[in-house]
Amino acid sequence: xxxxxxxxLKIEKVDGILTIWINRPERGNAMNPxxxxxxxxxxxxxxxxxEVDAIILTGVGDKFSVGGDAQTLNNPKNYDPLxxxxxxxxxxxxxxxxxVEPPIISAINGDAVGLGANIALLCDVSIAVRSARIGDPHxxxxxxxGDSACVIWPLLVGPNLAKQYLMTGDLMTAEKAERIGxxxxxxxxxxxxxxxxxxxxxxxxxPKLAIRWTKHALNKMIQQxxxxxxxxxxxxxxxTLFSDDFQEATNAxxxxxxxxxxxx
Numbered sequence: 001x002x003x004x005x006x007x008x009l010k011i012e013k014v015d016g017i018l019t020i021w022i023n024r025p026e027r028g029n030a031m032n033p034x035x036x037x038x039x040x041x042x043x044x045x046x047x048x049x050x051e052v053d054a055i056i057l058t059g060v061g062d063k064f065s066v067g068g069d070a071q072t073l074n075n076p077k078n079y080d081p082l083x084x085x086x087x088x089x090x091x092x093x094x095x096x097x098x099x100v101e102p103p104i105i106s107a108i109n110g111d112a113v114g115l116g117a118n119i120a121l122l123c124d125v126s127i128a129v130r131s132a133r134i135g136d137p138h139x140x141x142x143x144x145x146g147d148s149a150c151v152i153w154p155l156l157v158g159p160n161l162a163k164q165y166l167m168t169g170d171l172m173t174a175e176k177a178e179r180i181g182x183x184x185x186x187x188x189x190x191x192x193x194x195x196x197x198x199x200x201x202x203x204x205x206x207p208k209l210a211i212r213w214t215k216h217a218l219n220k221m222i223q224q225x226x227x228x229x230x231x232x233x234x235x236x237x238x239x240t241l242f243s244d245d246f247q248e249a250t251n252a253x254x255x256x257x258x259x260x261x262x263x264x
Contacts, residue, residue, distance in 0.1 A: 001049040008035035009042060010060065016053035017200045018046060018102075022116075025061030030069035031115055036089050039119070043096035053208065054200035055100070057123055058107035058193055059116075064132065067114025067147075070253060090234055094148045097122060098219055098226060101212045103203050107196035108132050108183065113171065115147040122152050122222075124215055125199060126183040128174040129192045134182065135171035138237070141253070142245030142261060146237025150229040155222060156182050 003011035008031075010021035020042060022029040031039075046052050059065055097104075097119070106120040108128035117134050120126055128134065136153075138145040145166045153162035157180050165172065178186040187195045203211055240246055245261045252259035 001045070001051065003042075003045060006038050006042070008032065009038050011042070013049075013052065016051055016204055017056065017197065018049075018052045018054070019056045019058065022057075022059040022065050024069075025059075025063070027069055028063040028066035028111070029059045029061065029116065030066050032069045036093065039093040040089060040096060043093075043100045046102070047096075047100050052102050053204040054102050055104040056107055056193065056196045056200055057104060057120070058109050058196070061110070063110040063116075064106075064108045064112040064120055065116025066111060067116045067137075090147060091230060094122065094151070094226065094230065098222060101216070103200075103211060103215055105196040105199055107192040108134070108174070109190075109192045111171075114138060118148045118152060121156060121182065122148060125185075125196075127185045127187060127192050127195045127199070128177065128183050129187055129189045130174055131189050132174040133171040134174060134177045135169065136166055137169035137171065139167060140169040140259075141249040142243055142247075142259070143240040143249075144233055144237040146233040146235075148226075148230065148233075150233040151222065151225050153182075155225055 003013070008022070008024055010023040012019045012021070022031075022035075024030060024032070024035070046055060103125070104123040106123035106126045108120050108126060110129065110131070111133045112120045112128070113133070114136050117136055120128075120134075136145050136147070136149045138147070138149070149162075149166055153166060156162075157165075161180060172182075174183065174186055177183045185195065244264050245259075248261060249259045
């Protein structure tokens with residue numbers, strides 16, 4: 001199967017192991033509307049490819065992904081809840097990802113922030129380099145953490161730690177992320193991809209049906225949390241995108257100053 005027509009993702013398949021490279025290094029692999037659409041599509045393409053045994057998700061350059069692209073902040077079209085980049089698009093991207101059969105390993109080669117962090121954590125196994133920072137700072141922009149953080153963070157670290165980090169927007173070191181169970185494994189800088197590839201090859205050599213169906217059974221819990229929290233968090237995120245606090249945070253970001261929130 002050919003993986004043509006992707007602009008922001010680089011796809012490489014070698015001997016049954018498919019690597020997705022988030023490919024906007026000039027913007028820290030930030031996710032723009034084109035990438036959002038491509039993240040909806042790639043999982044469907046993979047699921048239709050019988051030659052894929054395992055998947056690695058990583059970033060080009062020194063970042064995994066810094067999340068949403070700041071260049072889109074002042075464009076209201078990007079927040080249309082009925083668009084492929086709004087409520088429906090975000091929901092489909094995560095839903096499609098959760099339904100992919102082959103195991104997915106994230107090789108977190110650098111900072112993973114916001115939606116970038118959440119996509120990395122939604123993979124079946126996450127491996128991060130020591131210098132990476134991980135977190136979801138949505139609230140620092142005055143918006144709800146709606147990009148699946150409310151789905152995966154409580155399952156990985158429990159509700160209270162999830163609330164602490166999602167309500168403060170603090171980033172943590174990869175070392176701390178491993179210690180609290182947010183990621184699976186910590187490796188030295190430059191070694192995330194090789195560690196992910198080693199695991200992918202091991203899974204590839206294993207009993208395919210047993211591995212995939214074990215993943216399917218475990219993902220029932222994640223799907224349940226998705227059904228419980230995703231729509232609510234996305235809807236509330238959409239509301240806060242039109243709040244005064246979000247506009248203030250946007251202006252402060254562009255003006256390189258601290259925001260002054262009013263709670264409305």
